[in-house]
Amino acid sequence: MSSADKNLSVFSTKEIPDVSNKNFAIVVAEWNSEITEALFEGAYKTLIEYGAKAENITRVDVPGSYELSFGAQKMAQKAQVDAIICLGCVIQGETKHNDYINHAVAQGLTNVSLKYDKPVIFGVLTPNDQQQAIDRAGGIHGNKGDEAAFTAIKMLGIN
Numbered sequence: 001m002s003s004a005d006k007n008l009s010v011f012s013t014k015e016i017p018d019v020s021n022k023n024f025a026i027v028v029a030e031w032n033s034e035i036t037e038a039l040f041e042g043a044y045k046t047l048i049e050y051g052a053k054a055e056n057i058t059r060v061d062v063p064g065s066y067e068l069s070f071g072a073q074k075m076a077q078k079a080q081v082d083a084i085i086c087l088g089c090v091i092q093g094e095t096k097h098n099d100y101i102n103h104a105v106a107q108g109l110t111n112v113s114l115k116y117d118k119p120v121i122f123g124v125l126t127p128n129d130q131q132q133a134i135d136r137a138g139g140i141h142g143n144k145g146d147e148a149a150f151t152a153i154k155m156l157g158i159n
């Protein structure tokens with residue numbers, strides 16, 4: 001189904017777990033910071049809106065989305081961290097570089113999640129151009145940061 005004119009950030013608010021005592025790490029890629037900062041703002045706002053405490057949210061910055069896996073691993077190794085949200089934006093260029101990054105970070109985050117038995121959320125935009133990124137970082141298609149944060153909360157309800 002086309003994403004045209006669709007808010008991709010609509011999600012069910014049923015059965016939201018209590019996360020008032022849960023610790024979240026948000027790993028943010030610095031590449032395309034205009035976009036990733038908007039994703040972070042959305043994720044942070046959503047965590048607070050659904051019960052997380054500001055003092056229980058830690059932010060870590062990495063250079064690019066490819067480094068999100070390493071940043072996630074460093075956070076997952078911390079016993080007190082309950083869930084990790086990874087935010088990035090990989091815009092297609094002239095070569096296949098974006099494909100290699102996207103595949104690497106998707107697999108890398110999955111590996112960290114399974115290795116440390118903790119939710120590691122893929123909040124990485126993979127747009128074809130800047131406008132598609134803007135549309136998904138607080139624009140007409142919602143905010144992928146909101147979705148990523150809400151996903152982390154819901155995953156903490158799985159025991």
Ligand SMILES: Nc1c(NC[C@H](O)[C@H](O)[C@H](O)CO)[nH]c(=O)[nH]c1=O
Nearest residue numbers: 029031063064065066088089090091
């Ligand atoms: N072009 C983008 C990058 N490229 C940088 C890589 O993520 C990585 O930092 C570099 O290959 C060194 O390991 N990163 C993004 O997040 N977004 C891009 O559009």
Ligand SMILES: CC(=O)[C@@H](O)COP(=O)(O)O
Nearest residue numbers: 091093094095096097098
């Ligand atoms: C996705 C990126 O790393 C981006 O800088 C690649 O650009 P290009 O494929 O034009 O080298």
